[in-house]
Amino acid sequence: MEKFKTILNIAHKQTNLGCGLVALLTAGGEQIFSTVVFRCPCSELSFLYGLVSMLVPALALLLLGYILNKRTWKLLTGVCHREAKLSCWKMLATTWVIFFQISTMALVAPSSWIAVALLNGNYFECMMTGINASAIKEHLCEKVTSPAKCTDHLHGLPCATDIIPTADRDEVLLSLRAMSQIAGWLLIASIMLCNLMLTCLGRCMSPISYLQLKFWKVYAQEENNLIDSYTSKHAKELAERNLKSFFDRKFPEPIHIPSNRDWENIS
Amino acid sequence: MEKFKTILNIAHKQTNLGCGLVALLTAGGEQIFSTVVFRCPCSELSFLYGLVSMLVPALALLLLGYILNKRTWKLLTGVCHREAKLSCWKMLATTWVIFFQISTMALVAPSSWIAVALLNGNYFECMMTGINASAIKEHLCEKVTSPAKCTDHLHGLPCATDIIPTADRDEVLLSLRAMSQIAGWLLIASIMLCNLMLTCLGRCMSPISYLQLKFWKVYAQEENNLIDSYTSKHAKELAERNLKSFFDRKFPEPIHIPSNRDWENIS
């Protein structure tokens, strides 16, 4: 139990390590899923099936990323009542920056799902062979020995039917798999490039130096930990006082409870 | 024993972790159930059987979720006698909010049951091959080599009979499984989207900030724990006094017992 907690804690502190862990877990899950559950229907349904199998789990992971992130809730809680106070522009800017940071974290899992799915190739195969446009069909089948047969029975290719000769089948499938992997690598590279650029830009615009930034990060974390312990101590005292006064019929001693205003200011 | 308690306690505190655990256990149970108990009858009964096997366990899990949640009973106990006190509208609103929160928790297990059943696909296969509408039958069989045979013996498909050629059988079953998985993924995505939207709305409307909300959550939990210990202490004292007075024929010393009114106020 303790060990598990320590690992969680480290992953929480070192954002990079945490992201890596999430990406790794997603990749493993995708591999298991694609071997156990994924079966291409080899019919007109193929395109829809491949698309849904690739994108909807990624969407679910994205939503999960938002739901599990504490900062989403910290940002949202009571936002409807707070809006009037600060100057509108500054408020909006801060909100967007925080939203962008949360999104970056939430996008790790879905993008690694899609990347692994593309590198794996069978989703893309299924999707492309099920597509209905004759132009694409002809393009895929233009090099094989019997193009007409290939175009007609293209959606049956991933299921190893005997109608199309194996050599032709392999040629089309290998091409598709190659395209899929190229797309996967380009996706990975572009995501990382994008990420690097934006972080660079953000850091470059920052008014404080590296060491100072590090200091404030550590400070924020320490504050968080202390808030947790103080909160629980305070809540315990309050609960004990109230219950004692209830059972023993004494008047409760006054305890200082921070007002709504105070809470908002430290948030 | 202690370890088990610790895990239960953590799962109880961290709602997300608890939900994940419940969903995982349900998914595992569904897998075991579908391999051990589920046998498609391959007759006109198939549709009813598939439907019942998919929906009734989910209903049972939903009811179990309501029964095992303490808050259901906290909400219901004595509600018939209490109604007249508070203003009607406020009362109704609070009740609905709490009921909604309980429902959210209770829906985790059934929705994960249905989602896993759809991703698994054999319930849906059994249901659709047992359906009696000729339009659906013809639609499913329109691409195979012998459509008439397929339409007549459609309900026998999941049982590997020799009447229909294997290639045709596979084609129909793969299409059905693909539809089932598409439905499953869309269900998962829509549930998560719905959940995120509603929680966002709820948090956004909250009059207090994130840290304050956290404080009150911790307070409520501490109070709950303390109430348990105070209750048992108080009950022990009262029982001891009453029994002593019974066996020794002394008059019982007066002990303060909170009145019905007091109990209602702190509830």
Added chain:
Amino acid sequence: MEKFKTILNIAHKQTNLGCGLVALLTAGGEQIFSTVVFRCPCSELSFLYGLVSMLVPALALLLLGYILNKRTWKLLTGVCHREAKLSCWKMLATTWVIFFQISTMALVAPSSWIAVALLNGNYFECMMTGINASAIKEHLCEKVTSPAKCTDHLHGLPCATDIIPTADRDEVLLSLRAMSQIAGWLLIASIMLCNLMLTCLGRCMSPISYLQLKFWKVYAQEENNLIDSYTSKHAKELAERNLKSFFDRKFPEPIHIPSNRDWENIS
């Protein structure tokens, strides 16, 4: 030993956990029983055998539930002499409520026995193939290749005889098993729905709030524990005094023994 006691104690306190444990044990017992002991006779006796194997153990479990519940005996002991005291209507109402509560607990094991037996399906198979009405026989056999043979030798089906072709046999048995499972699931769902409705109604009508109810439950349990220890202490003293006075020929010192009236009042 200590651990076992702790587990028993927890199961006793947490009614839900206790019920779950009983249901689980019953389900496991049913599985063992149906694989080890149950052998369908495949003759005219089948119907009776299946019916007895399914219902009589359930009846035995129901009676066992009544016998093992302390509250049954608390309710029954001396009820013939007490009847005249309280007002008749109130007395009857209380008795019925307590009887209903005991029945709820006692019904857990038999209903889970019947539910698991139906989900398992082999009791139902044996019962239905042994039934003597020709209408049912014809209905079961109407889809197979040789209906006349099937109708004549229906009761031999579960025993894998060579008279009826395997395909026909499988078809009939699968249908029967599907019916059995549908019945099982509907039974489980209806029991849970019924349970939830009745508990809701009972809780809703309760004049006291949730926390107060919890307090009185803890009180009743503490009182029970203390009564045990006080009773044994008191009985020891009394026995020692009486024996001492017998051996030493002294007059016994007077000890206060509560009268019959007192005992009745605290019951």
